[in-house]
Each structure stands twice: as C-alpha cells, then as structure tokens.
Amino acid sequence: MPGLDFTHVSHRFGETLAVDDVSIGVEAGELACLLGPSGCGKSTLLRLAAGLETLRSGRIAIGGTVVAEGGAGRQLPPEKRGVGLMFQDYALFPHLTVAQNIGFGLRDKSGEARDGAWIERALGEVGLAHLGERYPHTLSGGQQQRIALLRALAPNPGVLLLDEPFSGLDEHLRQRVRQETRAMLAESGATTLMVTHDPEEAMFLADRIVVLDRGRVAQDASPVEIYTAPANPFVARLFGPVNELEGVARGGTVETVLGPVPAPGVEDGRRVLCLVRTDGVETTTTPPDGGRGYVRARVESARALGPASWLLLRPMADAVSTRPPAAIEARMPGIDLPAVGSELWARATEEQTFVFALERN
Amino acid sequence: MSATLQAGGTPLAGSARWNFTLDGWTLIAAAIGMLVAVPVGSVLFTALGPSDGIWGHLVSTVLWVYVGNTLWLMLGVGAGTIVIGTSTAWLVTMYRFPGRRILSWALLLPLAVPGYILAFVITDQLEYAGNVQSALRGVFGWTSPHEYWFPEIRSLGGATVVLSLVLYPYVYLLARAAFIEQSFGLFETSRTLGRGPVASFFTVAMPLARPAIAVGVALALMETLNEFGTIDFFAVPTLTAGIFDVWLNMDSTAGAAQLASVLVAFTLVLVVIERGSRHSRRYHETTTRVQALPEYPLPTVRGAAALVWCAAPVALGFVLPAWVLGGYAVRFYAETLEADYLGFVRNSMMLAVWAAVIVALAGITLAYGVRLSPRRAMRGLAEFAAVGYAVPGAVLAVGIMVPLGYFDNTIDAASRALFGVPLGLLISGSAVALVIGYVVRFLALGYRTVDSGLCRITPSIEGAARTLGAGPARALVRVHLPIIRPSLVTAALLVFVDTMKELPLTLILRPFNFDTLATFVYQYASDELLEECALGALTIVAAGVIPVILMSRTITRSRPGHRNAG
Numbered sequence: 001m002p003g004l005d006f007t008h009v010s011h012r013f014g015e016t017l018a019v020d021d022v023s024i025g026v027e028a029g030e031l032a033c034l035l036g037p038s039g040c041g042k043s044t045l046l047r048l049a050a051g052l053e054t055l056r057s058g059r060i061a062i063g064g065t066v067v068a069e070g071g072a073g074r075q076l077p078p079e080k081r082g083v084g085l086m087f088q089d090y091a092l093f094p095h096l097t098v099a100q101n102i103g104f105g106l107r108d109k110s111g112e113a114r115d116g117a118w119i120e121r122a123l124g125e126v127g128l129a130h131l132g133e134r135y136p137h138t139l140s141g142g143q144q145q146r147i148a149l150l151r152a153l154a155p156n157p158g159v160l161l162l163d164e165p166f167s168g169l170d171e172h173l174r175q176r177v178r179q180e181t182r183a184m185l186a187e188s189g190a191t192t193l194m195v196t197h198d199p200e201e202a203m204f205l206a207d208r209i210v211v212l213d214r215g216r217v218a219q220d221a222s223p224v225e226i227y228t229a230p231a232n233p234f235v236a237r238l239f240g241p242v243n244e245l246e247g248v249a250r251g252g253t254v255e256t257v258l259g260p261v262p263a264p265g266v267e268d269g270r271r272v273l274c275l276v277r278t279d280g281v282e283t284t285t286t287p288p289d290g291g292r293g294y295v296r297a298r299v300e301s302a303r304a305l306g307p308a309s310w311l312l313l314r315p316m317a318d319a320v321s322t323r324p325p326a327a328i329e330a331r332m333p334g335i336d337l338p339a340v341g342s343e344l345w346a347r348a349t350e351e352q353t354f355v356f357a358l359e360r361n
Numbered sequence: 362m363s364a365t366l367q368a369g370g371t372p373l374a375g376s377a378r379w380n381f382t383l384d385g386w387t388l389i390a391a392a393i394g395m396l397v398a399v400p401v402g403s404v405l406f407t408a409l410g411p412s413d414g415i416w417g418h419l420v421s422t423v424l425w426v427y428v429g430n431t432l433w434l435m436l437g438v439g440a441g442t443i444v445i446g447t448s449t450a451w452l453v454t455m456y457r458f459p460g461r462r463i464l465s466w467a468l469l470l471p472l473a474v475p476g477y478i479l480a481f482v483i484t485d486q487l488e489y490a491g492n493v494q495s496a497l498r499g500v501f502g503w504t505s506p507h508e509y510w511f512p513e514i515r516s517l518g519g520a521t522v523v524l525s526l527v528l529y530p531y532v533y534l535l536a537r538a539a540f541i542e543q544s545f546g547l548f549e550t551s552r553t554l555g556r557g558p559v560a561s562f563f564t565v566a567m568p569l570a571r572p573a574i575a576v577g578v579a580l581a582l583m584e585t586l587n588e589f590g591t592i593d594f595f596a597v598p599t600l601t602a603g604i605f606d607v608w609l610n611m612d613s614t615a616g617a618a619q620l621a622s623v624l625v626a627f628t629l630v631l632v633v634i635e636r637g638s639r640h641s642r643r644y645h646e647t648t649t650r651v652q653a654l655p656e657y658p659l660p661t662v663r664g665a666a667a668l669v670w671c672a673a674p675v676a677l678g679f680v681l682p683a684w685v686l687g688g689y690a691v692r693f694y695a696e697t698l699e700a701d702y703l704g705f706v707r708n709s710m711m712l713a714v715w716a717a718v719i720v721a722l723a724g725i726t727l728a729y730g731v732r733l734s735p736r737r738a739m740r741g742l743a744e745f746a747a748v749g750y751a752v753p754g755a756v757l758a759v760g761i762m763v764p765l766g767y768f769d770n771t772i773d774a775a776s777r778a779l780f781g782v783p784l785g786l787l788i789s790g791s792a793v794a795l796v797i798g799y800v801v802r803f804l805a806l807g808y809r810t811v812d813s814g815l816c817r818i819t820p821s822i823e824g825a826a827r828t829l830g831a832g833p834a835r836a837l838v839r840v841h842l843p844i845i846r847p848s849l850v851t852a853a854l855l856v857f858v859d860t861m862k863e864l865p866l867t868l869i870l871r872p873f874n875f876d877t878l879a880t881f882v883y884q885y886a887s888d889e890l891l892e893e894c895a896l897g898a899l900t901i902v903a904a905g906v907i908p909v910i911l912m913s914r915t916i917t918r919s920r921p922g923h924r925n926a927g
Contacts (some may be wrong), residue, residue, distance in 0.1 A: 052549050078552035085553040093548035095568045104564075105554030155555060 001028040001191050002063020004049060010070075011044055011060030018044045020215035021119075022058075026159075026208075029194040031185060033206035035199060035238065041215040042195045046161045049193065050085045051078035062159055081159075086188070088164040088172035090144050092136035098123070098147050099132035105155035126180065142173050149181060153188050160185070162194040166201060178204055199238045203227065211235050211267050228351065236354045238274045243281065243328050243348075245274040246358075254355065257315040258328065258348040259295045262313040263355045271358045280352020281330035283311065285338075287345040294345040300327060302337040309336050313346055386730035387739055393723050394746040397801050400760025401625065401752060407618035407763050415616035419607070421854040428619065431627065433517055434524070434592070434599055435582050442581045446532025447574055449671045451562065454540040458664035464671045465537075466913035471678030472530040473905030475862045475879070477590025478898045480523045481886040482682040484594070515595045523591055526678035532577035534912060539573035540566065574637040581634035586627055587753040589865035590883050600624045601865065604755040609868075612653045614763060621656025623758040632751045636744075680803040683902060683903045689895030697896040700881065705897060709877040712792060712832055712867075713860040716799035717853040723800065724807025724852055728815050729837055743812075747805035754802060755867035761798050761870065765789035790872050803856045810855065814848025815841065851911055861904045 004026040011019040019041040026032040034042040047053045049060055057070035062083070067076040078085075084105075093101050102119045123129045126146045136144060145165065152160060165181065166174045182205055184194055196202050202209050203223045211218040211226065211234070219231040230236035246356065247254035249266035254274060258281065261274050288295045297313040304310075311330040328346065338344060452458070453465045471479075486492050490505055503509050513519065543566065553563040567574075592599050598606070600620055608617035659667055690697070710882045727743045734740075753837070766789050776784045787793055818841060826836040842849070871880060878897045885894035 050549075050553050052552070077557065079548070079555045079557050081553075083553055085550065087546040087550060089544065089546060091544055091550045093547055093550075093565060093569075095571075104551070104556075151550075151554070 001189055002065075003028045003030075004044065004159050004191055004193060005059075005061045006049070006060070007059040009045070009048065009055065009060065011041075011048060011053065011056055013044075016056070018215055021046070022070075022212075022215070022217055024210055024217065024220065026191055026193050028191055029189055030207050031125035031194065031205060032208045032210060033202040034107055034193065034195045034210050034212055035197070035202045036218075037197055038216075040212040042212050043163055045212075046085070046163050046193065046195050049159070050083050050161055051076060051081050053084075059303060082155075082157050083159045083161055084155065084157035084159045086148050086163065086165055088167055090136075090148035090168070092144055092148055092151075094136055097133050097135055098128070098139070101136065102151045102154050104151060117156070126150065126184070139269045141169050142177055142211060145169060145177055149184060153184070153190065156188075157190060160188070160190040163191065164195055164197070166196075166198075174201075181205070194241070211238065215259040230354055233273060233275060233354075233356055236277075238276070241278050241317070243276040243278065245276065245326075247272055247274060249357070256348070257295065257326065257348060261345055261348055261353055261355060262350065263357075265356070266357050273356045273358055274348070275354045276328075276348040278310075278329045278331040280349045281313070281328060281346055282349050283313070283330060283338075283344050283346045285333065285344050291345055292348045297328065297346045299338045299340055299342050299344065302340060304335045304337060305331075306335075308333055309330045311338070313344075315346070318341075378857065382587075386726075386733055387742070389726050390730045390739060390742050393727055393804070394742045394795070395751045397746050397752075397804065399764060400801060402760075402859075403764045404618050404621045404625065404756055404760040407615055407759070408622040410615060410618075415607070415611075415613050415621050419603075419616060419619065423598065423603060424620075426598055427600045428623065430517060430592075430597055431586070431601075431624075433721075434521060434597065435585055435627075437518075437521030438524045438528060438585045439582055441895035442529040442532045442578055443574060444672050445525060446528040446534075446577060447536045447567070450533050450536035450540055450673065451528075452667045452671055453568070454537055455657060456659050456664075456667060458659045458667045459666050460672065464668075466673065466909075467675045467679075468671065469530045469909045469913055470675055470906065471527050473902050473909050474527050474682050475864065475901060475905070476524050476527050476588050477594060477864060477883055478686075478885070478902065479527050479678065479682050480520070480591040480594050481696075481828075481882075481891050481898070482685045483519075483523060483661070484514055485685065485891050486497060486681070487511075519599050520592050520595045520597045523595075523685050524585055524588060526674060527579040529674060530909075531581040532574055533583075533887050535573040535580075536570050537579035540568035542639040543569050546789075548680040549702040552819050559715075572873060575638035578634050578637070579631045582631050583628065583635075583751050584751075586624060586631075587755075587865065589755060589868070594887055600627070601753055601755045604759065605865075605869075608759065614759070617759050618763070621753075621759050624753055624756055628753065628756075632748060635751075676905045681764060683899070684894045685913040686899045686902065689892040690899050693892045694896050696893040700885070700893065701876075702881075702897060705876055705878045705881045706900065708875065709861050709879070712795055712799065712877065715796045715862045716803060719796065719800050719855045720803050720807035721811075721849055721853045723804055724809075724811040725842075725849070726810040727804075727808045729841065731812070732815055733833055743808060747808045750803065750805040752802065754798070754863065755869065757802055758866050758869035759799050761794055761801070762789060765797075766793055792872060792875070795867060795870045795872075797869050799856070799860050799863065802863070802866065803859055806855045807852045808858065810848050810852035818844055854911065855908050858904050858908050862901055 006022055006024045009019055009022045010017070022041075022045065024032070031318075034045060035265065036042050044053065048055055049062075051068065054075055055068040055070050055073075055211070059066055059070065059073075060068040062081060064270055065090045066074055068074065068080050093104065098103065099116075099119050102122065103116070105116075119131065120132065123132055128146060129142060131139065131143065131147075136147065139147065145168065147194070149162075149165070152162075166177060168175075169177055177203065178356065194202075203226075206223055208221070209223050209226045210220045213234045216222075219226060219229075219235045221229075226235060227239060230238075236242060245256040245261075247256045247261070249263045249270045249272050250268050251291075252262060252264050253260045254263045254266075254272050256274055258276060261276075266272055286292070295315050299311060300314050301312040302309065309332045311332065313328040313330055315328060330346065370742045401559075423588055446925075449464075449468050453461055453468065484491075487494065494511060494815060497509070498504065501509070547565050547569065548561055551565045556564060566780070586601065588599075589605065592602050593605070599625050602621060603620045604624070607613050607620055658664075727746060731740050731743045769785075769789050773784045776782050822840065822844075823836065826840045827833075831839060861877075864883055867877055868883070871877070876884075878901055882894045882897045882901065885891070886898070891898075
C-alpha cells in the first residue's frame with residue numbers, strides 16, 4: 001500500500017486562499033482524518049489529491065510517485081491516480097443498478113480477479129446480497145453509504161479518500177455505520193484520508209488527526225494527543241464548549257476565577273488564556289483541605305441533560321478581579337441538580353485545563 | 362375574463378356543494394379539451410369517410426414517397442440536432458474557453474429564425490448567382506456551372522441542414538439544463554474510478570441527460586413534421602407537403618385528411634416518446650446537492666476548436682440570416698413598405714394578440730382547475746388538451762376547416778330556408794378560424810407555463826387564503842394571479858411570438874386576400890423576391906429573439922451555484 005504525501009501545498013479560489021502551505025504525510029495503511037470546520041480547506045485537499053482540482057503550488061505524491069506538482073509541473077488526471085473517492089452525497093449513478101455501480105471501476109483491470117463474483121461476495125459481506133439488481137434511489141441512506149464505499153474500494157485503490165462519509169446519515173444510524181466502515185477499511189488495508197467536521201467521528205476512526213484552521217495545519221497528532229494536549233486554543237475549542245479565562249502568569253501559576261491554574265514555563269507578567277472544558281469543572285459541597293485550590297460559587301441554573309447535568313455557576317467576587325466574575329459552565333456526570341441559589345465549591349481539573357500564553361502587543 | 366372565472370367560481374361559495382362545484386371547473390376543462398379533440402377527431406372521421414378511391418391512388422403513387430421523405434428528414438434532423446445540441450451544451454457547461462459566456466445564450470438564437478426564412482437566405486447565398494458560387498468562380502476563373510460541382514441546397518439534404526440549424530436549440534436547451542442539474546460529483550466519481558473525460562461523458566453524463574435530450578429531439582421533430590415553408594421551397598415532398606398538394610391542388614378533402622391521419626400517427630409516436638422521457642426524468646436524481654461547476658479551462662488549441670464548433674451553428678443559424686436580411690432591408694425597405702408592410706404587421710399583431718390573450722386565459726383555467734381537483738381525470742384532460750402543440754399545423758387546418766365548413770353550410774342553409782337570406786361562410790372564411798387554430802396549437806404553452814408558476818405556490822399559501830374566507834375564484838384573483846403574473850406574461854409572450862412565425866396553418870386558414878407577415882414573406886421569397894420582403898422577414902426574426910432572451914434568463918437562474926448566472 002502506498003502512502004500519500006502533501007508537500008507545501010497551497011491553493012486559492014479566486015482571491016480566497018483555501019489551502020495555505022500544508023504538508024501532511026499519510027503513511028501506508030494508515031487512516032488519517034482531516035478535521036476542521038466548514039471552509040477550512042479540508043475538502044479542497046481531498047479534491048487536490050484525487051486530481052479534481054489542478055494543483056497550483058506544492059507537490060502531491062502517492063507511493064513516492066509525484067502525481068501533481070505546482071507551477072507547470074505534472075498533473076496526472078484523476079483516472080490515472082489509482083485513488084478511490086467517496087463523496088459526501090455518495091454520487092451513486094442513478095441510471096445504473098447497485099451491482100453496475102460497484103462494477104463501474106472494474107473495467108479494463110487486466111489481471112484483477114474482481115468481477116461479478118467479487119461484487120456478489122462483497123455485497124454479501126456487508127449484508128446487502130439481495131440488492132444487486134436494485135437502483136440506488138430505492139435504497140435507504142445507510143445502504144447507499146455502504147454501496148458507495150464498496151464502489152470506491154472495488155478497483156482496489158492504493159489510496160482511499162472519504163469526504164464526510166457519515167454526514168448524510170441519522171444520528172442513531174451513524175454509530176453503527178461507523179463501526180462497519182472501520183471494519184471494511186481495516187480489511188481493505190487501503191491508505192485512507194478522511195474529511196470530517198465531527199471531532200468524535202475523527203477520534204473514533206482515525207489513527208492520526210490533522211486539524212485544519214483556515215487552510216493551515218493547526219495540529220497533526222494522535223487522537224489522544226489532540227484531545228489531551230491541544231497545541232493551540234483552536235484545537236482545544238473543537239471538542240465542545242470551554243470556559244475561557246484570562247489571567248497573568250506569576251511564579252508558574254495563574255490566578256483565575258476558578259482558582260490557581262498551573263502555567264509551567266510561562267514567564268512572569270505574561271497574559272495567558274486558560275481554557276477549561278465544561279467537563280473539567282469539578283464541584284463539591286465538602287471540599288478537602290479546607291477548600292484550598294477551590295473557589296466558592298453560587299448556582300445560577302441547573303438542568304438535567306440525561307447522562308449529565310449542566311450547571312451555570314457564578315464565582316464569588318474575590319481579590320483578584322475588579323469586575324464581577326463571568327459565569328462558569330459546568331457539565332457533571334449523572335443527574336445531580338443543586339438548588340438554584342445555593343453555594344458550592346468549584347475548581348478546574350488539571351487534565352481538562354489548557355493554558356496558552358497570549359501574544360504580546 | 363370574468364365570465365370564464367365566474368362560471369366556475371360562483372357555485373363554489375358553499376363548502377356543502379364542494380362536489381358539485383368541482384364539476385364546474387371540470388366542465389370548462391372538458392370544453393377546452395373538446396376544442397383540441399374536435400380537429401383531430403374530424404381529421405380521422407373525414408379520413409374514414411367516402412373518398413372516391415383517392416386513398417388507393419395515393420398508396421399506389423405518392424404515399425411512400427411522402428412517408429420515405431418524412432422519415433429521412435426526421436432521421437437527419439434528429440441526428441443533426443442531437444450532435445449539435447448535445448455537444449455544444451456539454452462544452453459550454455463544462456469547459457472554459459474564449460466566448461463561452463456569450464455563446465451559452467447565443468446558441469439559443471437560431472430558435473428565433475423560422476426554418477423557411479433560413480431556407481430562403483441560404484438558397485439566396487448558395488445558388489448559382491449567389492455570393493458563394495460567384496466568389497468561387499471569381500477565385501478559380503470558372504465561367505459556367507458545368508466546370509465545377511456544387512451541392513444542390515434545394516434538396517432533402519439541404520432541408521435537413523436548414524432544419525437542424527434552426528431546431529437544435531431545443532436539444533441544446535434541455536441538454537444544458539440537464540447537465541447543469543446533474544450532480545457533478547457523478548462525473549468526478551467516474552473519473553476517480555478510472556474513466557477519462559470522454560468515456561465519462563458517454564457512460565455517465567450523457568445517459569443521465571438522455572431523457573432530457575429525448576424530450577428536446579421529440580420537440581424538434583414535432584417542428585420538423587409541422588414544417589411546410591422549407592420543404593415546399595426545397596421541393597422535398599413530405600407528408601405535410603402532401604396534405605397541401607392533395608387538398609389545394611387535387612381538391613380532395615378526404616385525401617388530405619387521410620394523409621393527415623398518417624402524419625398524426627407519426628406525431629403520436631413523438632408524443633409518447635416525449636411524455637415518457639419527461640416522466641422518467643423524475644427518477645434520475647439521487648442527490649439534490651448543488652455544487653459550483655468546475656468549468657475546466659481548455660488549452661489554447663482545444664479552446665479555439667471549441668469556440669469554432671460552438672460559434673458555427675450560431676453563425677449559420679442566426680448571424681448569417683440576420684446579416685443578409687439586414688443588408689437587404691436597408692436597401693429595399695421602400696419596396697417592402699409599398700407592398701403594405703404595415704398592413705401585414707397590423708394583421709399579424711391582431712392575430713397574435715388575440716391568440717395570446719385567449720391562450721393565457723385558457724391556460725389559467727386549465728391549470729387552476731387541475732390544482733383544485735383531486736381527480737386524476739382532470740389532470741388527464743388537461744394533458745390531452747395540451748397535446749395540440751404536437752399536431753402539425755396542416756393537420757389542424759384540415760381538422761378545423763372541415764367541421765367549420767359543415768357548421769357554416771348548415772347555418773347558411775337554415776337561414777336560406779327560414780328567412781331566405783344567404784349568410785355565406787360565417788366563420789370558416791374569417792380570422793376567427795385562424796385564431797381557433799392558433800389557440801389549439803399553442804394551448805400547451807399557456808397551460809404548462811401557468812402550471813409551473815402555480816407549482817411554486819405552496820399549498821399552505823392556498824390554505825391561508827381559504828381559511829381567511831376567500832373562495833377559489835377570489836383566491837385565484839387575489840392570491841394566485843398576482844403571484845403567477847410573470848409566468849402568465851411569459852406564456853402570452855411566447856404565444857404571441859409563435860403566432861407571428863406560424864406559417865402552414867395561416868396559409869390554409871387565412872381569409873381570402875388576407876396576408877400576415879409570415880405569408881407575405883413566404884410568397885415573396887418563394888417568387889425569388891427575397892430582397893423585397895427582407896424587412897418583413899427581419900421583423901419576424903426580431904420578434905423571435907424575445908423568447909430567446911426569456912429562456913436564457915430562466916436557465917441561468919435555475920442553478921444558484923452556477924457562476925454563469927447574471
């Protein structure tokens with residue numbers, strides 16, 4: 001299986017710079033995820049890799065062979081690249097049956113044993129053996145998704161590109177199809193680059209996540225590292241709401257409305273931004289150690305979400321801030337609703353709190 | 362106007378009489394349906410009546426010539442329109458090359474030129490004394506026609522070329538709309554699955570657009586069957602020419618009706634193809650996602666080739682006739698004015714306005730009736746009434762003339778018997794017969810345009826009007842009509858222009874010594890007096906440009922993601 005390499009790739013649409021000097025290497029057999037909000041350039045990278053957009057600057061290589069090069073360089077047409085691409089809307093050919101759709105890319109593949117029997121077996125393996133003669137519009141969304149994936153896999157592409165493969169599915173269906181897709185991809189062994197805007201999806205599927213922010217790589221790391229050690233505020237904010245607290249570093253800590261937060265290695269007097277995930281706010285009515293490291297806060301609102309409870313807390317005014325402190329959002333596991341107006345103790349847990357030094361200006 | 366609406370509207374006041382009131386609209390729709398059924402029915406009826414053995418005579422002499430020529434012409438025009446229409450639509454939609462933006466609407470322009478006018482102009486240019494052959498003789502020093510070979514334009518081949526050039530826009534229009542609507546991801550998917558651009562066009566884009574292309578070709582072939590001016594001037598005896606010949610020269614109504622019946626059979630096949638293809642289009646989309654088209658830039662040489670390929674049909678089908686006629690019009694306008702140009706314009710306008718107003722009203726009645734009625738029969742009736750556009754003008758003329766003649770003669774005889782006063786031919790010799798013919802032929806334009814306008818009004822708007830106390834008639838006047846006014850104006854305009862261009866029906870049904878622009882141009886140009894009638898021909902072409910502008914605006918607005926919009 002070949003790897004997929006982007007080297008200093010930039011791309012603009014008219015005036016907009018969609019991709020800005022991106023270098024990514026997806027190793028052979030690896031499943032990498034491009035994660036970011038819409039408009040961050042992730043789909044453009046996919047289309048550049050497939051050859052559906054003409055590369056203006058940089059270089060793209062598959063298995064070490066350059067398939068596109070900026071300037072007046074080489075531009076291999078999509079049909080010669082040996083990549084499979086699955087579109088967000090599946091793009092199943094409406095005038096062809098399911099079996100014909102899957103067999104579409106198998107033409108002219110001499111030496112390949114992938115023919116009618118392969119299609120039948122593949123359909124059987126995903127539990128759709130009876131659908132070969134049906135037309136795409138008669139299938140459910142989940143079925144269409146699997147057919148589209150099979151079609152992309154059928155020619156045995158070295159590199160598989162998936163553009164938001166689950167966005168067309170209902171929430172409850174998505175869970176199941178994700179697992180099936182993971183299994184199918186693992187079995188095929190193809191080098192896969194997938195695009196998504198859903199961090200949980202990326203965490204679940206990927207060996208590696210590349211976070212993109214306005215056309216630039218914000219972080220390129222393992223899923224666990226992305227979650228536990230975000231390289232910048234943008235990445236930290238991807239996984240749900242955060243409390244944003246500003247403060248000044250002094251002696252390796254920052255005083256915030258949620259108490260002192262460690263800021264190792266930050267020079268004294270530097271302004272810092274502390275991001276505390278809502279799951280990272282710990283509350284208690286009986287603080288250990290006489291409440292050291294905790295602040296007192298009043299409950300302004302408490303709502304049950306089901307698996308968790310959501311609290312809105314107002315820390316008591318203290319010596320640090322001159323203004324009345326901003327409200328703090330907290331998410332507690334289980335249903336535990338303190339009375340509105342009651343007081344409790346809160347603190348920011350270290351593993352869910354991220355400290356970034358702010359630019360001097 | 363109010364009479365039409367009131368007839369259906371008055372009984373609708375009480376909800377208790379809902380069932381009965383629906384019948385009011387059905388009745389009107391049925392009456393409009395009858396208007397179409399009568400001419401076709403009378404053709405078939407006359408064809409089966411006594412005919413003095415003319416049928417046997419026709420079969421043993423000219424029938425197979427007529428049928429053969431008609432088939433060859435349809436085959437040629439079908440192939441020509443598919444090749445020109447589909448290829449230009451694909452290039453203009455998918456690729457970026459010099460002139461593409463202008464060509465995307467200019468490719469519709471030949472639709473403004475009636476076949477007979479292009480036939481006159483091309484003949485004028487290509488005949489022995491024309492510019493092309495004169496230039497060739499000048500260059501090569503030839504002095505007589507025996508020294509070189511030149512294709513005979515006045516032939517079946519010539520007619521095929523001329524009709525392909527003016528009718529390909531039907532295919533272009535529908536193919537382009539289909540290409541624009543197609544999920545572009547399908548084409549790209551085909552590319553990533555290993556097929557090149559050409560293979561992907563033939564295996565994915567073209568099959569997906571096939572229903573639309575079939576509709577376009579069916580419409581073009583209906584116009585081919587309707588065509589009289591071109592094939593008469595080129596002396597290609599098709600079925601339509603045969604109807605004229607048998608009726609006017611051999612004076613046999615029954616024979617004409619029999620030929621007309623054969624032509625109706627051809628038409629029916631086309632209608633079935635067209636309706637079937639429209640139907641199958643609905644199942645041919647799996648996605649509704651709109652995506653900006655890529656508009657691949659073409660390298661210089663191929664870009665130039667694309668420009669030439671797309672510009673050629675516009676140049677031959679529109680620029681050439683407009684240029685030649687414009688030149689003649691400037692030099693010979695006095696002759697045209699002297700031939701009573703203004704009188705012809707007045708006649709044409711009067712007929713066109715009447716046809717446009719009546720078709721618009723009938724269109725509203727039909728479309729609104731269909732909307733109100735939950736019954737399938739109502740929709741079927743309306744669809745039947747809209748079939749007139751497929752019936753060739755010559756067939757309609759025969760079908761209208763026969764019953765009207767019978768009607769007039771009966772009234773005349775009754776008047777003589779009762780009052781001793783001869784009334785003569787009341788309707789059949791008047792412009793009323795012409796207007797009836799136009800209405801039947803162009804009813805579909807009114808009905809379809811209004812229907813598509815009504816489709817954009819959600820049932821909840823209708824519900825709001827009704828719950829606020831407006832009956833169907835009041836809702837129509839207060840809510841629907843203001844909303845669909847643009848569609849209504851478009852419908853009337855299309856009918857107006859088509860009536861101005863119409864030739865075969867007008868030739869047969871016009872009152873004695875009554876000429877329109879179309880018949881004037883046809884007669885003068887047939888007598889080799891193209892220069893003297895150029896202004897008239899140019900007027901018809903200019904009117905024909907109006908619907909082209911309307912259509913190009915509709916098509917560019919149909920796709921929000923298409924950068925060509927505006």
